[in-house]
Amino acid sequence: MTTLARLLDLAALPTAEIPASARTMARFSLFDWMVCGRAGVGEPLAGILRDYVAAEGGRPVASIFGGGQAPARAAALVNGATSHALDYDDTHFGHVGHLSVGIYPAALAVAEEVGASAAAVADAFLIGAEASVRLGMVLGSVHYNRGFHQTATAGAFGATIAAGRLYGLTRDQMRAALGLCATRASGLKSQFGTMGKPYNAGISAANGVECAGLARAGFTSADDGVMGPQGFVATHSDAPSVAGVWDAPPPGTFVFEAIKYKLHACCHGTHAMIEALAASKRGHNVTVERVAAIHLRTSPRWLSVCDIKAPRTGLEVKFSYNWLAGMVLSGIATSADRTYTDALAADPALATFASKITVTGDATVSDMQAMGEVVLSDGTVLPFVHDLAVPLTTDVLERSLRAKATGLLGAEADQLWQVVAHQDALSASDLGKWLMAG
């Protein structure tokens, strides 16, 4: 069976056959995506794009993060970029890229346009995301290493499928939509560090809406624009890999389920320690006052990255085990970007506590792990260990994502969680109202 046929089969997968475990993760992604989008509305690029589509005007059928409505394609462009503005959204390491920001905006915008349910949004995203990861695996690491940004390239095909599913495309129309996407998809990594990076997520979503919409209206395209001669894969990857891509994982699950979430707005090398100390706080009521010392063992590679002993700025705090340990045990939200102020770097209590932390490089500790001991004032030694590679339980994931959301959005976070948790009773328009709120 060809890759195109696999994609078309996936696009048409009956809702009843979608794995429940994947749906659960798709809903976590929906929550996290809406949180990132709401948190991104104040970024300059988000404002520029809102103004751009407002100046264009058009039929207000789809909601925009930060307020206003626009045609579906335009809303997808703004929402993709806005939700990727903080670079705090989900990541899939098989893909390799960000899934929610390139696909959810397309799914939600089209769902609002056609009057679909909120559940249909999550399912369409999920189908699109699964297709996007599989195509990302076909394109392979050579595609990414050459300079293409999978979030935008493979992402656009996922966005096309999500949009196409909600538009109710026939199999032939979906094939045309994917063919059009092949000639429309783009996105380069050389944009990293500029507004061009979040723009790429918007490009992905907008391309998906446009290609699905044109195919719906009867536009024709190459028979197999994805895998055919001079198609997208042939032109964009020097070493595509088809073998095995459709075998894993076991039947009944989606590769999408390996999706990862960023939970702390600081250097990735500190996240395992943060999780470990947060568990000590929860499990053993470890507080700043009770601690005599903390001995952390971490991968030696992190010592040159995030072991700043006396940070001078908020940015440097993001790279300081010593400061972050005190923040966790003091209950200061590590999930909120706005936490990391220069004043925090000058906090005398955190400075005092920082002197109790020792950090040692240990080659037996992976770069996803943290190990060590908390020594309490009464002499009790509490060993800790955390491995980011181990999937989180849904309980822990919910708590973590909600904590992240609260750090970013305050009280709005709990309201938003209730919306996503009860989405089966809601329409896509109900979700849209939350994008515009505030």
Next chain:
Amino acid sequence: MTTLARLLDLAALPTAEIPASARTMARFSLFDWMVCGRAGVGEPLAGILRDYVAAEGGRPVASIFGGGQAPARAAALVNGATSHALDYDDTHFGHVGHLSVGIYPAALAVAEEVGASAAAVADAFLIGAEASVRLGMVLGSVHYNRGFHQTATAGAFGATIAAGRLYGLTRDQMRAALGLCATRASGLKSQFGTMGKPYNAGISAANGVECAGLARAGFTSADDGVMGPQGFVATHSDAPSVAGVWDAPPPGTFVFEAIKYKLHACCHGTHAMIEALAASKRGHNVTVERVAAIHLRTSPRWLSVCDIKAPRTGLEVKFSYNWLAGMVLSGIATSADRTYTDALAADPALATFASKITVTGDATVSDMQAMGEVVLSDGTVLPFVHDLAVPLTTDVLERSLRAKATGLLGAEADQLWQVVAHQDALSASDLGKWLMAG
């Protein structure tokens, strides 16, 4: 000097320094582009796109071929695709691609939006087209051979520069616009033979408008998205060529000036004969009634392509020296697609005349040439020769393009010529009215 700096210098070239010879050709291209666009309005893809942007709605600032107005980006999308629908527009063999259809729609739409003059439209197109050809030369034939469609890829950079010039971008804004274009540009040749091919021209134009518009509003991008690491050229060409690209042609002229126009709606292999016989008709009053025989010598490669002795359909007439010779001498327009009906293939007068034509392969004749003799009934022998590689004089070019236009549009052609010929007195909006007419 870097390629980026060259492009930015070109984008900012003072109007007074634009070569007059290039301006002349840019105006021929404007006429030909408007003719192709007007002739394409009835194609199904044009109707789908008009309906798509009409459904989106939005501020009506830019005119659309076939009627209606839309935001500049949307109008550029429709007009690019519509004008390329018949695949009858101009071609540049250095580029390699179609220039007008990917750049004029961006220039005109933005010019209408900002209230620029018609002359500014042609100049902005010209600057963009020159940049596009140069960048096409940098990307090289490997880019085209890999499967990329220069009309859309290099074309988008030209469209960005044309739009950016009309938006009045600063040098830094233009650099950002080109950086955004690097992550936005796309287009594959595997779309050929489908609506995806003209869509590529629309993609080019729409991307140019959007990237220039976002840069104007303050969007940032990679410092050198064109030539930098993992920039557009590095990711889209395995053998880019910078050396010499900016040397030729002689100072004071533009490489754009080598632009070629399609003048007949039939196989390219027949065009040299058509031009030769048309010259015989004009110069020696050769008519069907006066001819005893025509002996044509052509490149042997064409014998298997366009030497159908007794065409059965209108499509086969396009590949028949024998039929086309009679059409030229009878005054039947070879320039109009609608000429080539099945009834024409059954025309008894043409069938009788066809028997007077002999066609011989001659390896000394290039595939751009036609040679031979017309033998009149009174025994007079009139040798003929035509070489498509020889540039046409402006007189001949004007006559040829106007004949093509008349074949496509009838009486509207002369009105349109007057508009373009007197554009110095007109605004971009005046040109826009002609797109919508009819």
